[in-house]
Amino acid sequence: MGRAKQEWIEEEGRGWRSDDRHVCGDCVEDTALKKLIHETAETLVCDFCGRTAMEPIAAPFNRLLERIAETLFTMYGQVDEVGTPYAEGSYLSEVLTTEEVLAAIGFECSGCVWDAVVKDFIVEDWVEAPNGSWGQLPFGKELKGAWDHFCQVVRHQTRFHFHTRFHDHPQDGIAPGDMLEAIGSTIRSTSLVTDLPTGTTLYRGRIVQPGSTWEPNADSMGAPPPSIAGSGRMNPAGIPYLYLAFDVTTMVAEVGELRKDEVIRGASFRTTRALRVVNFSDLPEEPSLFDPERRHLHPYFYFLRGFVREISQPVDRPLPSDIHYVPTQVVSEYLAQAFGDSNETSIDGVVFRSAANQGGKNLVLFPSRTPFKPQFDCVQLAEHFTWNQILSLILIESRAITVDRVKRRQPKANLSTDGVE
Numbered sequence: 125m126g127r128a129k130q131e132w133i134e135e136e137g138r139g140w141r142s143d144d145r146h147v148c149g150d151c152v153e154d155t156a157l158k159k160l161i162h163e164t165a166e167t168l169v170c171d172f173c174g175r176t177a178m179e180p181i182a183a184p185f186n187r188l189l190e191r192i193a194e195t196l197f198t199m200y201g202q203v204d205e206v207g208t209p210y211a212e213g214s215y216l217s218e219v220l221t222t223e224e225v226l227a228a229i230g231f232e233c234s235g236c237v238w239d240a241v242v243k244d245f246i247v248e249d250w251v252e253a254p255n256g257s258w259g260q261l262p263f264g265k266e267l268k269g270a271w272d273h274f275c276q277v278v279r280h281q282t283r284f285h286f287h288t289r290f291h292d293h294p295q296d297g298i299a300p301g302d303m304l305e306a307i308g309s310t311i312r313s314t315s316l317v318t319d320l321p322t323g324t325t326l327y328r329g330r331i332v333q334p335g336s337t338w339e340p341n342a343d344s345m346g347a348p349p350p351s352i353a354g355s356g357r358m359n360p361a362g363i364p365y366l367y368l369a370f371d372v373t374t375m376v377a378e379v380g381e382l383r384k385d386e387v388i389r390g391a392s393f394r395t396t397r398a399l400r401v402v403n404f405s406d407l408p409e410e411p412s413l414f415d416p417e418r419r420h421l422h423p424y425f426y427f428l429r430g431f432v433r434e435i436s437q438p439v440d441r442p443l444p445s446d447i448h449y450v451p452t453q454v455v456s457e458y459l460a461q462a463f464g465d466s467n468e469t470s471i472d473g474v475v476f477r478s479a480a481n482q483g484g485k486n487l488v489l490f491p492s493r494t495p496f497k498p499q500f501d502c503v504q505l506a507e508h509f510t511w512n513q514i515l516s517l518i519l520i521e522s523r524a525i526t527v528d529r530v531k532r533r534q535p536k537a538n539l540s541t542d543g544v545e
Contacts, residue, residue: 138190139197139247140189140190140246140247141245143186143189145185146182147170147171147185147188148161148170148181149161149162149181150170150173152188152237154412156412160187162183164184165180168180168181173234189241191414193245194416195229195413199254200225200253201251201253201256201258202249202250203219203249203250206256207259208253209258217252219249220249222242222247223242229413230412262423264422264423264424264425264427266298267298267424267427268426268427268430270299270300274300275450278300278451279447279448279450283450304455307431308463314408316404316407317400317402318401318403319399319400320398323395325506326370326393326395326503327370327371327375327390328390328391329375329379330344330345330379333386340391341505342504345508346500347367347500349364350364357479357488358474359456360453363457365490366491367486367489368489369478370485370486372390373481373521374478374481374484375514378484389511390514391506391508391509392506392507392508393505393506394506395503396503396504399473400469400470401474401475404435404436404476405475405476407425407429407432435455435476436476436477456474459474461493473487
């Protein structure tokens with residue numbers, strides 16, 4: 125067999141043609157691909173943009189093609205090689221072009237590199253086929269579909285026995301009974317558990333009705349007693365959780381609209397110890413699909429983006445809040461009572477984005493496990509504020525935000541200085 129034929133067979137087998145050119149890191153956007161090019165650079169000139177240097181800056185284009193192909197074939201397959209059903213003159217899956225799958229995996233580059241990649245790929249017709257299996261959902265989409273099914277089951281079918289086989293997912297995916305552990309695994313895999321330091325300042329507000337005589341103190345500004353605790357975003361009726369905001373503006377927004385003559389009394393609390401929390405407010409940077417060592421984490425982030433939006437969104441008007449919040453209440457109880465981080469340490473609460481104040485953040489604290497009397501001794505009342513003092517604090521916060529924007533300063537990575545519910 126001649127060399128040319130042997131190369132042709134190899135190219136057909138791997139799905140892309142060999143290309144003798146070299147490419148530099150400036151021609152691609154992805155950080156993992158830039159790193160690959162930097163580590164394998166061997167020439168002083170880029171054949172695509174013409175950039176030159178005194179040291180190697182351009183890697184073999186085949187290295188780039190190989191990494192792109194490796195990524196594509198973990199998610200897609202050639203339409204006629206992965207068992208795609210064909211009936212009545214068409215395939216039963218959406219057939220995608222090379223341009224479409226490259227865009228779907230987030231490949232960004234210069235125009236000439238894009239054209240070269242598209243031309244060098246022999247495969248032209250692609251279908252979704254994770255790891256070469258047609259009909260199998262990508263894990264991120266499987267998680268999302270399982271969450272949607274879980275929400276339907278606990279809202280409208282059963283509250284307490286969703287672990288039974290009767291409620292298994294109709295597509296034999298992740299059953300409702302396994303959904304909580306899937307969420308726990310996602311939290312561990314994406315390192316969402318973090319610590320709030322001792323002394324973190326948090327805020328809580330209450331509406332004062334005309335003629336009310338109660339005074340703000342640790343009891344009146346804390347969580348309500350179980351006998352009158354209503355259903356909330358994270359807690360079911362009768363089981364009080366303590367909702368706190370990371371800034372005064374968010375505190376006021378979360379209280380809601382005021383009627384005539386109503387005002388708000390506020391209080392600040394400080395944490396008495398470091399708190400172990402799940403932080404849904406600031407997701408870590410998503411791993412690149414082109415990073416072979418971290419690519420497996422990408423589906424978790426795909427799921428988390430939708431999950432975080434759902435737990436932070438305003439109430440869906442067609443559903444009463446006590447029904448709408450059931451899924452997040454179930455998840456919160458799992459995190460409060462059953463979840464442990466990678467060191468099997470229990471969780472004190474959850475940080476999540478405010479639905480009432482864009483950019484704001486909230487902390488919900490779970491009660492301690494002392495029998496018969498939920499306690500929140502991990503925070504202590506620091507001071508309380510009148511309505512006029514609250515308005516002054518909001519003005520100060522708004523000025524601080526404006527100054528930060530003018531100076532174009534990046535906010536500090538400290539939960540206690542950002543907003544929450």
